[in-house]
Amino acid sequence: MSHGFETLAIHAGQDPEARTGAVIPPIYQTSTYAQDAVGAPRQGYEYSRSGNPTRDALQECLAALEGGRVGLAFASGLAAEDTLLRTVCRPGDHVVIPDDAYGGTYRLFARVAERWGLTYTPAKVSDVDAVRAAIRPTTKIVWIETPTNPLLGIADIAALAGVAHDAGALLAVDNTFASPYLQQPLAHGADVVVHSTTKYVGGHSDVVGGALVVTDQALGDELRYHQNAMGAVNGPFDAWLTLRGIKTLGVRMDRHCDNAERIAAFLDSHPKVAQVIYPGLPSHPGHEVAAKQMRRFGGMISFRAAGGEEHAVQVCNRARLFVLAESLGGVESLIEHPGRMTHASAAGSPLEVPGDLVRLSVGIETVDDLLADLEQALG
Numbered sequence: 001m002s003h004g005f006e007t008l009a010i011h012a013g014q015d016p017e018a019r020t021g022a023v024i025p026p027i028y029q030t031s032t033y034a035q036d037a038v039g040a041p042r043q044g045y046e047y048s049r050s051g052n053p054t055r056d057a058l059q060e061c062l063a064a065l066e067g068g069r070v071g072l073a074f075a076s077g078l079a080a081e082d083t084l085l086r087t088v089c090r091p092g093d094h095v096v097i098p099d100d101a102y103g104g105t106y107r108l109f110a111r112v113a114e115r116w117g118l119t120y121t122p123a124k125v126s127d128v129d130a131v132r133a134a135i136r137p138t139t140k141i142v143w144i145e146t147p148t149n150p151l152l153g154i155a156d157i158a159a160l161a162g163v164a165h166d167a168g169a170l171l172a173v174d175n176t177f178a179s180p181y182l183q184q185p186l187a188h189g190a191d192v193v194v195h196s197t198t199k200y201v202g203g204h205s206d207v208v209g210g211a212l213v214v215t216d217q218a219l220g221d222e223l224r225y226h227q228n229a230m231g232a233v234n235g236p237f238d239a240w241l242t243l244r245g246i247k248t249l250g251v252r253m254d255r256h257c258d259n260a261e262r263i264a265a266f267l268d269s270h271p272k273v274a275q276v277i278y279p280g281l282p283s284h285p286g287h288e289v290a291a292k293q294m295r296r297f298g299g300m301i302s303f304r305a306a307g308g309e310e311h312a313v314q315v316c317n318r319a320r321l322f323v324l325a326e327s328l329g330g331v332e333s334l335i336e337h338p339g340r341m342t343h344a345s346a347a348g349s350p351l352e353v354p355g356d357l358v359r360l361s362v363g364i365e366t367v368d369d370l371l372a373d374l375e376q377a378l379g
Contacts, residue, residue: 005065005181006250013060014243025057027240050228054236058243059211062201065180065246066193068213070220072227073239077176077196078104079232080210082112084192085141087226088170091117094138096169098125098155099350100148103343105174106351122350125155126286128163135167142167145174146183147290150302150338150359152277154286157293161189170219176200176329181253183294186215197242199329200299203252207241209234252331255364256299262367263360263374267303272311272378274356277302299362300328302338305378309355313337314379316358321365321373328361333370335360335377 003011016023030052033045045051055073063071074080085108089095097109099122109120123134125144135142142164146155157173164171172192173185179200185193195201197209214220227233234242257280264278279290280297290297305312315335316324322335326342336342338353346352362370 008064009061009249010247012064013057025054025240025243028053028236030236048236049231049233052233052236052239054243055234055239058239058246061243061246062180062195062197062211063213065249066175066213067184067186067215068193069215069217070224071211071213072220072223073197073234073242074210074212074227075232075234075238076208077194077198077210078108080194080196080212081105081108083223083226083230083232084172084194084212085113085118086116086230087223089113089118089140092138093118093140094136095120095141095143096123096131096134096139097121097143098145098148098153099123100125100151100153100353101143101145101346101351102149102174102176103338103345103351105143105145106343106349107345110349111345124153125160126153126289128156128159131160132163135163135169139167139169141170141172143172143174145177146185146293147177147279147286147298147300149177149300150343150353150357152177152279152284152286152300152302154279154284154290156289157185157188157190161191164191165189177300178294178298179249179253179329181250182257182296182298186213188293191216191219198327200253200256201249201329202242202245203249203330204241204245205327205330205332207238207245209238209242252364253296253299256362257296259364259367259370260297260299260301260362263362263370264301266371266374267301270378272306273303274306275304277304301360301362303358303360304354304356305358307356309339311379312356312358313340315377318377318379319373320376321369322360322377328359330361331364333361333363333365
């Protein structure tokens, strides 16, 4: 029997605990487990890096929400990304990445993986031909974000899955901005879904984590081996917090989207805003593709300040209800200047972001209060 998203978010991997009937999965805050005999660990648990019941509950839930077969949880989104790269790629291999990617992802490729012998080419992921042209014979992964961070570009997942597979490569989709509630890349042909669960999945700005979800069992087994061998797993309390956040993902995302739609319309008509970048606006070049593969358009908005970079910085500094902070996807609204904050590592590279850009993570507060705060911050 199949279940709806909200039902899976509350129940997948989360049956009442067998011994006591506890409705919420316990926090198995242990590093090791008593074994029944030499070579006979109880239910397969021997050491919590290798396996922990709380993490397993989270992993089962993540796989269910993305429509995958294997879900794996990590200490951070970047830990998940690093594990994927070093599982699939070898020195001398090549990856296509977005020309508008999260600064930490770019730093991983440019400052860490490249020294290990992995090359990469940035490409505009909203342009299928540009991605195809960037592929080499040594390409092992086509890596996309959709929407991208921070310019909210939209990639056609199904089309790029075809491009990647024609080249014998995997399509990996960073689904952090959309969350599995709004978009399920595996259903459109992607091979791997990547998440920073720190963001919308956890949803409360109180836990750091990452995830990989795949449909191919052999790839899942290989990733699981590397998860254990490399060891960048999340602890049981972090897994429990993330699982708690997941339970309200659907209702939170609906409010994020409601608020973002109102704010995007407000900004779009404001004289001190030069451009609003939001996939939900018909003016967005990726609007039709986003409408095809997303349930709604998300809670992230970027805009360009009419007064240039200094005006953008002033807007960030003047905001009161919008908290000036990095990260995104929590219940509280955040504002930041990507060029000087989250994407500073991309300065001087092909991924450098405009200096007049402001990024909003729209929370679930009363929307009229958020609108009033932006009005005064814009000056």
